[in-house]
Amino acid sequence: MKSLFHLMFCFLLIPALANGHDVDVTGVARIFLDEQSHGSYSLSVVDQQVPPLFNIERILPERCEGLPPGNFAYRFQCNPALNIDDSLSFPWSLEGLVAIARWADGEDVSGYFPGSGVVIQVPLNGLKAGASSLGSLAYRYLVLGADHILFGIDHLLFVLGLLLLLTGFWKLLQTITAFTVAHSITLACAVLEIFPAPGPPIEVLIALSILMLAREVVMSQRGQMTLVHQKPWIVAFVFGLFHGFGFAGALGELG
Template identity: 35%
Template sequence: MPNRPAILRWLAACLTGLGAWLMMAAPAAAHEVRPAYLEVIETAPGTYDVTWKQPVLDGRRLKIDPVFPEACAREGEYVASPGGTLVQRWTTHCDLSQGEIRIDGLERTLTDAFVRIDRLEGDDIGAVLRPAAPVLDLTVPTGAPVATYFRIGVEHIIFGWDHLLFVLGMVLLVRPQQLLLTLTAFTVAHSITLAAATLGGITLPGPPVEITIAMSIALLGAEAMHRIKGWNTLSQRIPWAIAFGFGLIHGFGFAGALAEIGLPKGAEAMALLLFNVGVEAGQILFVSVLLALAFVVHRLAQKAMLPARAVLAYFIGFMGSYWAIERIAGAFFGI
């Protein structure tokens, strides 16, 4: 027979450590899993318009920069910083049918870089440069990296703390018999707005979307506590409707990630589908881990279940409120 007091102490220590780690990591990690993007479009023979986008983490740009062949000087360069992205644009006149493009500093990061080169003649190039392989050979034609969008989708949900906490809140709020329908409603809703935004051009301003996502997380934390206290609320009676409504907003949040890198030319629908499937795979993986942990805790230390649920509910509510205040301050006061 296991030593239950020792197990309870161990679980409490794990929860405390996990909570402290999440509180330090989550604010910086929310919605920051985004690749860099380099777009090179030939507008006249030997003349290219270049756009370089890279994520900004905690107000600091990553020390990565595209390096073109030596003859490709930058002309008319200007820089903008919309939201959490650094955007640089310039024109260059050179021969990009030979040589290589390198993302300097990429090997010191965990970031991927999408590269798209549209030529007036010859094969276009679409590639993903990674820290282990940050160089693109311009003499080797490559197709659009459609399959990579699946991995981007998985990473966006697994490392996107705001979306993970929303899913965790739903798991805490709903009863087991409601879980499948509730998660399905959330999936269907964000799939609708993700497709509408990326393929149909239907968009919402980024700051209100991010603020609403944060508020939805805070609401779920509060509702999860209401369930623990035995209060019967609307969210508990029809959680699928709540999940569907907020899922529509979260879909615009997912679309924001795709907007940073765009969709590969000629394969937009397939790339979007793979991204969405990746998001769902990450979500299923996360929920499966949660249910497995809940089963183990229930079997070994059932008395720890209620305190653990309360700690998680308060943490979800706290983080949702923190993100909402942070995003409101950033949107309206530039803080």
Template identity: 40%
Template sequence: MAVAHDIGVSKAELIESANHNYQLRVYTPAMAATRFSSPQLPDGFEFTKNPRGSQQGPWKLFDFSAERALVAGDEIHLAWERDGLMLTAYWLDGSQASQLFKNQAGVITLSMAQLSAGSGSWQDAAVRYLSLGVEHILLGLDHLLFVLGLLWIVRGTGALVKTITAFTVAHSITLGLATFGYLTLRPAPVEACIALSIVFLAVEILRARDGQMGLTHRSPWLVAFAFGLLHGLGFAGALSEIGLAQSEIPLALLFFNVGVEIGQLLFVCAVLVMVSFGRKLKLATPRYVKVLPVYCLGGLSAYWLLTRIALLGTPA
């Protein structure tokens, strides 16, 4: 018998209790309980009661345990004929997290990382957030283009170190404030301002080619610091999407930031090596060829700015 007005998404809860005991419970009428088969548990976990589950009022319960806790790398696979599962996890430390998991190719995969599960140990947390930080900066084209714009303007090793340090300090400040909840802004205006920062650098580069030295050329560290505050909010948005265990926030903040810096330094070194190699080739290039990359930088960032401004009116 079909349930009237069934939207295809079931409500579920994952409850952690002492001694690494867990209960996955899904809200379902008893008449429909057979559609929820045994979950496929992570390695090392076993059912402590009937693997087929038991019915308790409107809930079907699956109890399981292991000699360790569920960690961010674990997944539970559900071969359930549902469009999705709206799951809330209640962790032993009192924190909770909710996530909608959709059915993909007949399987609903519950990712513990998306439910803010812990990493297992501080070493695992360090590796996890360090790698996520490196990955985020190297895949974050807008952040890299801003750094590239700074490299285009800054001359001299001392000025470069001062500018990159100012950018690092600034985004570390806002990353920390946002992660601890002291500073909250919607992602859309932050992303639009990040695009604007790249447009600003592109304009400064073009003005300098005509002999008009702007603020960035006079005080590059000041511009790097000011816009670094905005980029830090962007980093914080990415970090929050990962799913942070409350007990790991200080570790996550530290190692994610270190990862971002490593990725940033790798990019800076790669750019400097390519510039040095290009100078050794001593190729004669027309002026329009030299300025073309700047127009590409400005054009792409302007496109981002317009598209992100268009999103400002959408709900958060």
């Protein structure tokens, strides 16, 4: 993994060495953030044409402290360590910035961050920094989950379809429970990396599940017996598997 990080560093270093005006032409800077140990960091700027960071602490969260720089990198430490609630602010009037972060656990993450013309903000949740605390992470997941369930159009359409199709409180409750259980199964599998969330194919399947439910509603209005009428909890369980993977993708974006 360490050799991969060095290879990525060299890959982005070559264009800068080959063209002395690369930053002026493309307007994009390149930086590398290396968490050498928990709470201890080095920051390398590949493009020498960007203004130097004379005071490294100005771009860091307030709790971070600059250290004497190394030969090719700025050094600093943070207590507690950098987390997803933090951001770095670079005072550069460029189009944007490409950042590669290598965290203490060995994970390498890269991202592009556009500039405002005055400053370039690099939110560390975009580089999958750690959670500020277990409570903070749980709160973020809780808020995201509530938003996903209450305002996600796929869930609203699914519940609306069930309300139009099913009669009886207990049948509706059993069907929604089956959906929730399946949703939790695939969500857990994706988060624990037992099965990776397929991404775009899952989004297609979620859309198709809503279309199928709409077809069931139309058939029911015409007096025809539908699959949801016959096996409501099975249909809901299958749909829940798809939707759980979709939610896992949203959590993955959070980090």
